[in-house]
Amino acid sequence: MEWDALRAEQPVVTQLLQHAVWRERLPHAYTFEGEDRGELIGAATLLCRAFMCSSKEPKDKPCNQCSECKRVLSGNHPDVTFIQPDGLSIKKGQVELLQKEFAFKGMESVKKAYIIEEADKMTDSAANSLLTSLEEPGGETLAILTTGNLHFLLPTIVSRSQVLSFTPLSxxxxxxxxxxxxxxxxxxxxxxxxxxxxxxxxxxxxxxxxxxxxxxxxxxxxxxxxxxxxxxxxxxxxxxxxxxxxxxxxxxxxxxxxxxxxxxxxxxxxxxxxxxxxxxxxxxxxxxxxxxxxxxxxxxxxxxxxxxxxxxxxxxxxxxxxxxxxxxx
Ligand SMILES: [Zn+2]
Known part of the structure; x- marks a missing residue:
C-alpha cells in the first residue's frame, strides 16, 4: 500500500500520518483502530517504510528502492519486528523477546520499529510488559499497535499511544x-x-x-x-x-x-x-x-x-x- 491508495480510503488518517512523517514528528507509539485488518497492517508497514527509508524524496515518501524499504517490504528487516497472536493471544514471552532483541542491539542511533497486530489480544501480563517500553522508548523507536477492538486494550496502553481511528468501509x-x-x-x-x-x-x-x-x-x-x-x-x-x-x-x-x-x-x-x-x-x-x-x-x-x-x-x-x-x- 502507498499513500495515494491509503488516502483514497482514509483521507484524515493519511493526512495526519504524512504530516507527522514530513515534519519528523512521529510519536513513539501509534494505535491504529479499525475494522479492516488488512488495511491497518498495510498502513502500518507503509508508515514503517516511511520511517526507516534512508533516501526519502520527497520527505514523506518511502522510496521503495533502498535496502531499508526493501527489507521492510519483504518482512525481514532486522530492526522491524512483527508480533502476531500466538494462537488465541499475544503472550508475555513474545513481548519480552522483542524487548531483549532491542536491548541487545541497543545503539541509540539505530531506528527500530515494531508492529503488534491485534494488540487487544495481548494478555494482561504481556500488556504490562509492553507498557515499560512505551514509557521509556529507547532511541528512535516507533511502535504501531493495530486493533479492531480499542476498548479491549488496557487504558494505560491507549493513553501512551496516539490513537488513529480508521473509518469503516463503505x-x-x-x-x-x-x-x-x-x-x-x-x-x-x-x-x-x-x-x-x-x-x-x-x-x-x-x-x-x-x-x-x-x-x-x-x-x-x-x-x-x-x-x-x-x-x-x-x-x-x-x-x-x-x-x-x-x-x-x-x-x-x-x-x-x-x-x-x-x-x-x-x-x-x-x-x-x-x-x-x-x-x-x-x-x-x-x-x-x-x-x-x-x-x-x-x-x-x-x-x-x-x-x-x-x-x-x-x-x-x-x-x-x-x-x-x-x-x-
Ligand atoms: Zn527507501
Whole structure:
C-alpha cells in the first residue's frame, strides 16, 4: 500500500500520518483502530517504510528502492519486528523477546520499529510488559499497535499511544471486497449491508439461508402490496419457518429495510443497491409508491426492530408490521 491508495480510503488518517512523517514528528507509539485488518497492517508497514527509508524524496515518501524499504517490504528487516497472536493471544514471552532483541542491539542511533497486530489480544501480563517500553522508548523507536477492538486494550496502553481511528468501509467498498473474494453479486450486495450478526444458523448454512431469506422478503414485500391475504399466509408458511430466533428475525427485518431503501434509491436513480439483481421489480414498486409511503414503510420496519429488541412476541410483531406496510403509514 502507498499513500495515494491509503488516502483514497482514509483521507484524515493519511493526512495526519504524512504530516507527522514530513515534519519528523512521529510519536513513539501509534494505535491504529479499525475494522479492516488488512488495511491497518498495510498502513502500518507503509508508515514503517516511511520511517526507516534512508533516501526519502520527497520527505514523506518511502522510496521503495533502498535496502531499508526493501527489507521492510519483504518482512525481514532486522530492526522491524512483527508480533502476531500466538494462537488465541499475544503472550508475555513474545513481548519480552522483542524487548531483549532491542536491548541487545541497543545503539541509540539505530531506528527500530515494531508492529503488534491485534494488540487487544495481548494478555494482561504481556500488556504490562509492553507498557515499560512505551514509557521509556529507547532511541528512535516507533511502535504501531493495530486493533479492531480499542476498548479491549488496557487504558494505560491507549493513553501512551496516539490513537488513529480508521473509518469503516463503505457499503460499496465492502461489497467490492466480497466480490473479489469470489462471492456472487447478489450475495455480496446483501452481505455487505446486513453484515454478520449472531444467529442460531450454523455457519456452513448461512449462505443458503441468506439467499433464501432474501427471496422470502422479496416475495412478502410484493404480496403485502398486491394481495394482503396472500401475504398473511406467506408470513405463516415461509417467514416464521425461516426466521426463527431473534438474531435471524433481526436480519430478516434488515432485509426488509434494505428492500424499501432500494425502492427509494431506484426512484432517485441510485445504483448502489442491496438487491441489484431485482431492478425490474424495484422499478415497478418505485412506480407504484410515493416517497412518503416508502419512508413510512422504512419507519415501520425500524419500529419492528425496536419491538424485537424489547422482546415483543415475534408473531405479533410481524402481523402488526404487515398491517402497517399495507397501509403505508
Ligand atoms: Zn527507501
Amino acid at each position: 457499503e460499496s467498498k465492502r461489497q467490492e471486497r466480497l466480490q473479489e473474494q469470489g462471492e456472487t453479486l447478489e450475495l455480496a450486495a446483501i452481505k455487505a449491508r446486513v453484515g454478520d450478526k449472531p444467529t442460531e444458523i450454523p455457519a456452513e448454512e448461512r449462505k443458503t439461508w441468506i439467499v433464501q431469506g432474501r427471496q422470502v422478503v422479496i416475495q412478502l414485500a410484493e404480496e403485502v402490496f398486491k394481495r394482503p391475504p396472500q401475504a398473511k399466509l406467506l408470513l405463516q408458511e415461509k417467514w416464521h419457518t425461516h426466521f426463527k430466533d431473534r438474531g435471524s428475525i433481526d436480519i430478516g427485518l434488515d432485509l426488509f429495510l434494505y428492500w424499501y431503501r432500494d425502492v427509494l434509491y431506484t426512484k432517485w436513480g441510485r445504483e448502489d443497491l442491496a438487491y441489484p439483481d431485482q431492478l425490474e421489480r424495484l422499478k415497478a414498486e418505485a412506480f407504484n409508491r410515493s416517497e412518503y409511503m416508502l419512508a413510512a414503510n422504512m419507519k415501520a420496519v425500524m419500529e419492528a426492530k425496536k419491538y424485537l429488541a424489547a422482546n415483543v412476541n415475534p408473531q405479533l410483531l410481524m402481523e402488526r408490521l404487515l398491517l402497517r406496510l399495507q397501509e403505508g403509514s
